[in-house]
Amino acid sequence: MFDATSSPGLVEAAPARRYVEVAVDAAGGGGNRTYTYHVPERLADLQPGEAVLVEYGRRQALAIVLADAPEMPDVSTKPVLERVRADGPLLPPLSLALARWLAATYLAPPAIVLRAMLPPGVLERLELVAELTPGTEIAAGADGTSDAPDRGDAAIRDQLLTGPRAVRDLHAPDGRPALIRRLRALAEGGVIGLDWTLVAATAGPRFERWVRLAPPASTSSPAGRVRLGARQVAAIEELTAAAAEGLPAARIAERHGSSVLPGLVRRGLVEVEVRRRVRQPLAARPPGLRGARPAGSGLTPEQASAVDLVRRSIASRDATPLLLDGVTGAGKTAVYVEAIGTSLDAGRPVLVLVPEIALALPLVDRLRADLDASVALVHSGLGAGERADEWRRIRAGEVEIVVGTRLAVLAPLHDVGLVIVDEEHEAAYKSDRTPRLQARDTAMELGVLAGAAVVLGSATPSVESLGRARLGAYRRLELPSRAAGQPPSIELVDLRAELANGNHGLFSRSLLGALAALDVAAGERAILVINRRGAASVVMCRDCGHVQACPECGLPLVFHHAGMTLRCHHCGTAAPAATRCPNCRSPRIRYLGGGTERVEREVRERFPGLRVGRLDRDVVEQRGAAERVLDAFRDGRIDVLVGTSLVAKGMDIPEVTLVGIVSADVALNLPDERAAERTYQLLVQAAGRAGRGERPGRAILQTYQPEHPALRAVAEGNRDTFYDAELEARRRFGSPPFGRQVKLTVALPDPDAAEAEANTMAERLRARALERAVDVTIVGPAPAYVGRRGGRWRWNLVLRGARPADLLDGGLDAPWSVDVDPESLL
Numbered sequence: 089m090f091d092a093t094s095s096p097g098l099v100e101a102a103p104a105r106r107y108v109e110v111a112v113d114a115a116g117g118g119g120n121r122t123y124t125y126h127v128p129e130r131l132a133d134l135q136p137g138e139a140v141l142v143e144y145g146r147r148q149a150l151a152i153v154l155a156d157a158p159e160m161p162d163v164s165t166k167p168v169l170e171r172v173r174a175d176g177p178l179l180p181p182l183s184l185a186l187a188r189w190l191a192a193t194y195l196a197p198p199a200i201v202l203r204a205m206l207p208p209g210v211l212e213r214l215e216l217v218a219e220l221t222p223g224t225e226i227a228a229g230a231d232g233t234s235d236a237p238d239r240g241d242a243a244i245r246d247q248l249l250t251g252p253r254a255v256r257d258l259h260a261p262d263g264r265p266a267l268i269r270r271l272r273a274l275a276e277g278g279v280i281g282l283d284w285t286l287v288a289a290t291a292g293p294r295f296e297r298w299v300r301l302a303p304p305a306s307t308s309s310p311a312g313r314v315r316l317g318a319r320q321v322a323a324i325e326e327l328t329a330a331a332a333e334g335l336p337a338a339r340i341a342e343r344h345g346s347s348v349l350p351g352l353v354r355r356g357l358v359e360v361e362v363r364r365r366v367r368q369p370l371a372a373r374p375p376g377l378r379g380a381r382p383a384g385s386g387l388t389p390e391q392a393s394a395v396d397l398v399r400r401s402i403a404s405r406d407a408t409p410l411l412l413d414g415v416t417g418a419g420k421t422a423v424y425v426e427a428i429g430t431s432l433d434a435g436r437p438v439l440v441l442v443p444e445i446a447l448a449l450p451l452v453d454r455l456r457a458d459l460d461a462s463v464a465l466v467h468s469g470l471g472a473g474e475r476a477d478e479w480r481r482i483r484a485g486e487v488e489i490v491v492g493t494r495l496a497v498l499a500p501l502h503d504v505g506l507v508i509v510d511e512e513h514e515a516a517y518k519s520d521r522t523p524r525l526q527a528r529d530t531a532m533e534l535g536v537l538a539g540a541a542v543v544l545g546s547a548t549p550s551v552e553s554l555g556r557a558r559l560g561a562y563r564r565l566e567l568p569s570r571a572a573g574q575p576p577s578i579e580l581v582d583l584r585a586e587l588a589n590g591n592h593g594l595f596s597r598s599l600l601g602a603l604a605a606l607d608v609a610a611g612e613r614a615i616l617v618i619n620r621r622g623a624a625s626v627v628m629c630r631d632c633g634h635v636q637a638c639p640e641c642g643l644p645l646v647f648h649h650a651g652m653t654l655r656c657h658h659c660g661t662a663a664p665a666a667t668r669c670p671n672c673r674s675p676r677i678r679y680l681g682g683g684t685e686r687v688e689r690e691v692r693e694r695f696p697g698l699r700v701g702r703l704d705r706d707v708v709e710q711r712g713a714a715e716r717v718l719d720a721f722r723d724g725r726i727d728v729l730v731g732t733s734l735v736a737k738g739m740d741i742p743e744v745t746l747v748g749i750v751s752a753d754v755a756l757n758l759p760d761e762r763a764a765e766r767t768y769q770l771l772v773q774a775a776g777r778a779g780r781g782e783r784p785g786r787a788i789l790q791t792y793q794p795e796h797p798a799l800r801a802v803a804e805g806n807r808d809t810f811y812d813a814e815l816e817a818r819r820r821f822g823s824p825p826f827g828r829q830v831k832l833t834v835a836l837p838d839p840d841a842a843e844a845e846a847n848t849m850a851e852r853l854r855a856r857a858l859e860r861a862v863d864v865t866i867v868g869p870a871p872a873y874v875g876r877r878g879g880r881w882r883w884n885l886v887l888r889g890a891r892p893a894d895l896l897d898g899g900l901d902a903p904w905s906v907d908v909d910p911e912s913l914l
Contacts, residue, residue: 105126105127105160106126106127106132106156107124107125107126107127107156107157107159107160107161107165108124108125108126108127108134108136108153108154108155108156108157108168109122109123109124109153109154109155109156109157110122110123110124110125110140110142110151110152110153110154110168111123111151111152111154111187111191111197111198111199111201111202112142112144112149112150112151112199113149113150113151113152113199113202113203113211114144114147114149114150114199120191120195120196120197120198120898120899121198121898122154122198123142123144123151124157124161124165125142125151125165125166125167125168126165126166126167126168127167127168128167128168131168131171134153134168134171135153135177136153136154136155136156136177136181136184137152137153137176137177137178137179137180137181137183137184138152138153138171138172138174138177138178139151139152139153139171139172139174139178139211139286140152140153140168140169140170140171140172141168141169141170141172141214141284142166142168142169143166143169148169150172150211150214151199152178152179152199152202154184154187154188154198155184155188170283170284171283171284172214172283172284172285172286173217173283173284173285173286174285174286175480178202178206178210179202179205179206179483179500180483180500180501180502181502182501182502182503182504182534182537182538183205183498183500183501185537186498186530186533186534186537187201187202187205189533189537190523190525190530191523193533193893193908194523194524194525194906194908195893195896195898195899195900195906195908196522196523196524196525196899197522200522200523201523204498204523205498205500206479207472207475207476207479207480208472208475208476209472209476210286210476211286212287213286213287214284214285214286214287215254215255215256215284215285215286215287216254216255216256216282216283216284216285217252217253217254217255217282217283217284217285218244218248218252218253218255218258218271218275218280218281218282219248219252219253219280219281219283220245220248220279220280220281221278221279221280221281241270241274243259243261244258244267244270244271244274244280247259248280254287255267255268255271255282297336297337297338297360297361297362298334298335298336298337298360298361298362299327299334299335299336299337299340299349299352299358299359299360299361300327300330300331300332300333300334300335300358300359300361301324301327301328301334301357301358301359302356302357302358302359317348319344319345319348320344320348320351320352322343322344323340323343323344323348323349323352324352324357324358326340326343326344327340327358334361337349337360387419387422387423387426388419388567388569388571390414390418390566390567390568390569391418391419391422391423391426391567391571393565394412394423394565394567395423395426395427395430397410397563397565398410398423398426398427398430398506398541398543398565399427399430401541401542402427402430402431402434402436402505402506402540402541403434405539405540405541406541407532407535407536407538407539407540407541407542408542408562408563409532409535409542409543409544409553409556409561409562409563410541410542410543410544410562410563410564410565411512411544411546411549411553411554411556411557411562411563411564411565412543412544412545412546412565412567413546413547413549413554413557413564413565413566413567414545414547414566414567414568415547415567415568415569415570415575415776416547416570416772416773416775416776416777417570417571417572417573417575417740417776417779417780418547418567418568418569418570418571419567419570419571419572420510420545420547420567421451421454421740422571423543423545423567424440424508424510424543424545425454425455425458425459427506427508427541427543428440428455428459428461428489428506428508429459430506431505431506431541432459432461432488432489434505435505436503436504436505436506436540437487437488437489437490437501437503437504437505438488438489438490438504438505438506438507438508439489439490439496439497439499439501439504439506439507439508439531439534440455440489440490440491440492440496440508440510441492441493441494441496441497441507441508441509441510441517441527441528441531442491442492442493442510442511442738443493443494443510443511443514443515443516443517443737444493444514444516444708444734444737444738445467445468445469445493445708445714446703446708446714446718446734446735446738447510447511447737447738448465448467448491448492448493449715449718450718450722450738450739450740451491451510451738452465452491455489455491459489461488461489462486462487462488462489463487463488463489463490463491464478464481464482464487464489464490464491464492464499465478465491465492466478466479466482466490466491466492466493466495466496466499467492467493467495467496468493468495469708469711469714471711479499479500482499482500482501483500483502485502493516493527494516494517494518494519494525494527497525497527497530497531497534501538503538504534504535504538504540505538505540505541506540506541506542506543507531507532507534507535507538507540507541507542507543508542508543508545509527509528509531509542509543509544509545510545510546510738511545511546511737511738511773512528512544512545512546512549512550512553513546513548513549513550513553513769514737515762515766515911515912518909518910518911522905524906524907524908524910526909526911528544529909532544544562547772547773547776548768548769548772548773548807550765551762551765551811551814551815551818551824551825552818552824552825553825554811554815555815555818555824555825555826556825558815559825561825570780572742572780572781573742573779573780573781573782573785574779574784574785575776575779575785575805576747576775576776576778576779576784576785576786576787577784577785577786577787578775578787578789578802578803578805579598579786579787579788579789579803580789580791580794580799580803581596581598581599581788581789581790581791581794582791582792582794583596583790583791583792584792593690594686594687594690594750595690595694595748595750595790596788596790598788599748599750599788599790600694602614602746602748602786602788603691603694603695603698603728603746603748604695606698606727606728606745606746608697608698608727611724611743612727612743612744612745612746612783613721613724613726613727613728613729613741613743613744613745613746614727614728614729614744614745614746614747614748615728615729615730615731615735615736615739615744615746615747615748615774615777615778616687616691616728616729616730616731616747616748616750617731617732617733617735617736617747617748617749617750617770617774618683618684618687618730618732618749618750618751618754619732619733619751619754619755619770636654636666636670638661653665654666683704684702684704684730684731684732685702687730687750688700688702688730691728691730695728698727698728699725699726699727699728700726700727700728700729700730701717701720701721701726701728701729701730702717702729702730702731703717703718703729703730703731703732703734703735704731704732704734705732705734708734714734717729718739721739721741722739722741724743733770733773733774735774735777736770736773736774736777737773737774739777740780741777741780742780742781742782743781743783744777744778744779744780744781744785745778745779745781745783745784745785745786746778746785746786746787746788747774747775747777747778747785747786747787747788748787748788748790749771749774749775749787749788749789749790749791750790751790751791752767752771752789752790752791752793752799753767753791753792753793755767755770756793756796756798756799758873758914759873759914760912760913760914761817761818761821761823761913762911762912764796764797764798764814765798765814767798767799768798768801768802768810771789771798771799771802772802772807774787775787775789775802789802789803797809797810797813798810821888822865822888822889823888824909827888827889827890828888828889828890828891828892828893828908828909829886829887829888829892829909829910829913830886830887830892830893830896830906830907830908830909830910831884831885831886831887831906831907831910831913832849832884832885832886832887832900832904832905832906832907833872833882833883833884833885833904833905833907834846834849834882834883834903834904834905835877835878835880835881835882835903835905836880836881836903837879837880837881838881839881842880842881842882842883843869843881843883845883845903846868846869846883846884846885847869849869849885849904850866850868850869850885853866853885853887853895854866856895857895860895862889862891862894862895863889863890864887864888864889864891864892864895865887865888865889866885866886866887867885867886867887867888868883868884868885868886869883869884869885870883870884871883871884872884872914873914874914880903884913886913893906893908
């Protein structure tokens with residue numbers, strides 16, 4: 089073979105051009121694809137994960153480098169223009185690989201996926217920043233011929249002596265264009281660096297001033313020879329006790345007065361430095377476990393067997409999902425803790441997902457009590473700054489365990505040895521915004537990419553997960569009995585019989601008697617569940633029958649005592665409560681049905697001796713409110729906790745002896761194939777909160793349909809019969825786990841245009857499926873369950889098959905939205 093490097097007289101071949109694949113973050117651009125650019129030699133050290141400027145069409149746009157392109161593209165490419173300075177690559181390689189999978193699987197624009205992985209505001213603004221190059225001086229005139237420093241250049245130097253400055257903040261006596269010309273000339277001469285920098289609009293780091301005693305050698309007047317006032321002496325004494333660490337300047341000013349520090353600084357007795365103040369959600373929360381059982385009980389044989397299997401998966405880097413199928417109270421958390429310790433001992437971080445914010449804190453408390461490890465908390469309830477600082481800690485590798493809701497699956501982990509999805513069946517793991525990811529499935533893919541063990545835990549596994557376990561795709565670890573306490577007795581109460589006997593209230597006689605018998609003096613507590621917020625679910629005129637509905641969605645408005653407002657629980661529309669019927673002007677308005685607010689009010693009125701708390705979405709939206717309510721219930725300061733499904737899972741409180749399901753029928757008859765499954769899961773989970781201690785537990789389920797198979801399965805404990813029937817129905821329709829689904833939704837202001845567009849798309853897809861001989865069934869179109877939202881009329885199409893997304897050729901353009909593996913077909 090001819091070797092150019094060993095032949096005399098031959099010129100060495102130019103190095104091969106490097107190409108990178110980028111996601112373009114341009115408004116109205118980018119689409120569901122990536123783009124290839126070549127890398128100029130001056131940017132040869134460009135790394136995946138970095139932000140860059142590229143030419144996109146006729147404009148410059150921000151982009152993020154995903155990976156090196158595997159081969160030379162068939163078309164000519166444009167160069168990457170500039171590196172955008174940031175604190176290293178924005179995302180580690182593991183996150184970039186996951187982003188590529190998410191974009192391909194959920195047909196989402198790669199740039200939107202990457203934005204979802206970053207803290208709020210990170211990509212919102214670019215800023216040109218100037219910085220002096222170390223070891224250089226501005227000494228010559230602008231033309232380079234004079235030994236005297238140019239005044240304009242010297243002025244720039246003086247402004248940059250204190251560190252990097254945004255160009256927009258530099259003084260420009262000759263105007264902005266002249267300043268830019270000077271800066272570019274100095275940059276070309278290597279005197280300064282001129283870089284585009286990402287500026288976080290809302291999530292930048294927070295800084296604060298710290299002070300400490302100056303070293304004796306650096307002070308012109310030792311402290312002992314300087315006459316100081318009493319407050320200055322006190323400040324010096326406090327700083328002496330703090331030693332080299334120092335104290336926040338704000339604390340010194342608060343304790344000793346704002347005039348103390350300037351005088352000490354002028355005398356050279358103290359020095360000031362600026363430090364970044366990390367905002368940590370858990371900083372103010374004590375690490376002790378609230379409501380913990382006494383330690384030392386050990387693992388049951390079933391728990392020990394499950395832990396052993398998880399440990400083997402961690403050691404072998406086997407990402408085959410492990411379905412931890414344990415009855416309520418079986419001790420799944422104890423298995424999690426042991427498995428997490430194994431992964432940490434191997435030097436690999438852990439990701440733990442929970443479906444709701446309210447479930448994150450109890451688990452964090454448990455982990456901090458049992459494991460000496462650094463924990464980060466990630467959920468949508470954090471402020472933008474807190475989320476950003478937790479993100480930075482995770483990216484820097486300062487965190488060993490990440491706990492959070494579905495947002496946490498996008499955390500910038502460099503590695504992960506164990507992924508746990510608690511309550512894996514929960515619908516909250518499915519996002520309703522682009523990218524419409526399913527966090528449980530994303531966590532499983534993360535396990536594949538990282539070589540991590542994956543544990544899916546639930547007392548009521550999703551039908552598809554249990555089906556995949558039966559098909560052999562998952563390994564099933566069963567915990568068939570409780571680790572402590574006994575299963576609760578379950579009673580079905582027929583509300584039809586209650587009505588026939590003259591009881592028109594929310595509570596049956598059986599539930600009222602159980603609440604009256606609650607022994608609060610002995611610490612007994614109760615949970616009441618109604619999966620509906622508000623005080624009344626329907627507001628109706630007694631004279632004409634008019635129901636007050638949302639003007640956007642057409643669904644009934646719900647009355648809330650807080651603020652005396654009517655609110656739509658689908659789109660958020662709010663209106664003041666009407667005193668007269670909008671239709672006939674009658675004042676005879678009736679409030680029908682009930683939600684958490686009404687249940688809470690009635691318990692207070694009927695049982696004034698009981699301390700009552702409420703936990704629903706309205707409470708969770710108030711910062712810190714959910715934490716206060718849950719802590720009060722665990723600590724025994726609340727006797728009865730009223731709530732939605734938020735209170736029906738995740739809580740392990742031995743003192744709970746009674747669970748009441750006020751209405752078991754809320755979602756049972758929705759026209760959705762998961763309606764029975766969701767109801768079954770909610771009821772089993774809720775009932776399982778009772779009887780976890782020494783006292784026996786009791787669950788009372790109020791229903792108008794006691795003969796329904798889902799309710800019979802709960803009351804009789806016949807889960808296999810229920811799952812068998814659900815799986816057989818899924819098999820007939822080709823639904824998960826026997827096939828996949830894609831829901832397409834069109835939304836247009838004109839109802840006729842929306843219907844016409846839906847029919848046109850259905851015909852187009854059916855023709856495409858026939859042409860390609862693809863086994864995909866197109867169902868519909870049909871009006872969406874919420875037919876109008878945001879002033880737009882909505883129609884759905886459903887695609888069923890082994891790979892229905894392939895029929896869409898990478899996605900659809902507006903006005904269509906695509907939901908792969910939807911949680912609901914409504």
